[in-house]
Amino acid sequence: MDLFEILFWLLTITAISCALGVILSRNPVNSVLFLIGTFFSISGHYILMNAQFLAIVNIIVYAGAIMVLFLFVIMLMNLNADVEPQKSRLVQFAGIISGGILFLVILAALRDAKINGELSKTASDIGLIKNLGKTLFQNYVLPFEVSSILFLSAMIGAMVIGKKETTPSPVMMKKNPNQN
């Protein structure tokens, strides 16, 4: 068992235990922190597979930007652990069973599949930023430009949706009379 395998198992255990923490912790802030842990261990996996660019982008975009957005929203709403209503035991149990059965089915299917790939431990340079940039701007220019339009529309959409309404709708006034 060399260093590569030790790191692989360490990162795998961290990723799965943090992912379980996300769905099991009562407090949403703890869930966000566990999810950040998962993202860091996935970034560690990227570095093990020599995809440095994606590892850095994963940390900057996911653990940096997206998770800070989640934290802001959670703290804006002041959600506590006891505020969240829980689903009934039966529904929780059904969720666990159906997820576990899906895992078992795919596990059984993959056991018979003939996938005989081996990830070489030697460093390859396809994950470096120079090669990825060349591939991106030679073969994938159109999706790159389309994604900029997607970002623009998402930005405008988020602003339009999140804008405060000047007059509250009458249906909601009936439900919450003290809402201003």
Add this chain to the structure above:
Amino acid sequence: MPIQYYIFLSFALFCIGIMGTLMRRNAIIIFMCIELMLNAVNLLLVAFSKMFNDPSSQIFVFFIMVVAAAEVAVGLAIIVMMYRKVHSVDINILNRLKH
């Protein structure tokens, strides 16, 4: 390192995301579970890219991250608006969309 280990790892993460989506009622946690599933797919794509020595799938991971960022911005705006209307992020309240 055999590719099977990475397949099992990413599928385990994906199933944990599915379980969280089915178990919880908090809309923000359901969103986080969707992010978890997207990340599991990303991990598998990077593993295949390493196996086949092909940079295209890493570009695909990059685009998945782009779409995830846009999705989170719009989704959190919807959650904030819902919280402003009904003072809760419980998804069962959205039952009334049926009527």
